[in-house]
Amino acid sequence: MKEFLYSSFDLACIINSMNLGAQETGRLLEELFYKDRFFLEGNYRNDKRRLYLDVHYWLDYLSDKPTIDAEFPSIQKDFDLFGKKIAEDSFITEYFDLDLFFKKMRLQLLFLGNQDFIRMKLRTMLRAYGYKRRSEKLLRYLKDSLLFYHIETYVRGGAGCNISEIGLDEMITFRICG
Structure with a gap:
């Protein structure tokens, strides 16, 4: 059932697809954290700051995904210099997953729609x-x-x-x- 919980990336995809502004995004995250937190991944249920930071990290990523993806080989070389490995899957992900359909619907019904x-x-x-x-x-x-x-x-x-x-x-x- 873990795949049904909201991740920061899921929330960023939903926010990005709905073109929510900064105030709407803040209000959504606030309401979600206080009124519906049991649908959040475990590491966000008691850490609002981490939720905000991670969602905004992914929003930044999604706003300029082609440029960031193009820089991946350079980042990978830097990691190799230090003897570290980075998984491409953790850096380059598909934009919109099928699971987001009902996640988005729940947010719309509870917090975003009239x-x-x-x-x-x-x-x-x-x-x-x-x-x-x-x-x-x-x-x-x-x-x-x-x-x-x-x-x-x-x-x-x-x-x-x-x-x-x-x-x-x-x-x-x-x-x-x-």
């Missing part, structure tokens, strides 16, 4: 994952994500629904439980 629901077609949601059809593995992941983030799904009329049983063109409403 609405307490998000509505979209199932086909649109699947497209966000690069899928056209529902596989058993994907459905299991979607159900686990909905359960972990306490998100309930409804179809038109307010009836609860199961993602594996509705049509691809059904409009789904997502809400936080409780």
Whole structure:
């Protein structure tokens, strides 16, 4: 379940994708830390300063990723001079991971939006994952994500629904439980 927790990189990707300003970013991190901290990785749950610093580190990285990635060979040479190793994976990462879909949705529903629901077609949601059809593995992941983030799904009329049983063109409403 660790992959479901918010990392500083996840938060930076979400903040960057939503073009949040400094004040909005600060407000989001503050609310997340005080109201929803159990969804943060363990090293951030009791250290707000570390959360802020790490998120801003990744925001800086994302703002100029091509330049920083181009400098990686020089940085690697410097590390080699001192007999140290740096893993390329820890420096160069992909920008937007599929896991961010529900993480972003939870933040929007709780802290960023004016609405307490998000509505979209199932086909649109699947497209966000690069899928056209529902596989058993994907459905299991979607159900686990909905359960972990306490998100309930409804179809038109307010009836609860199961993602594996509705049509691809059904409009789904997502809400936080409780």
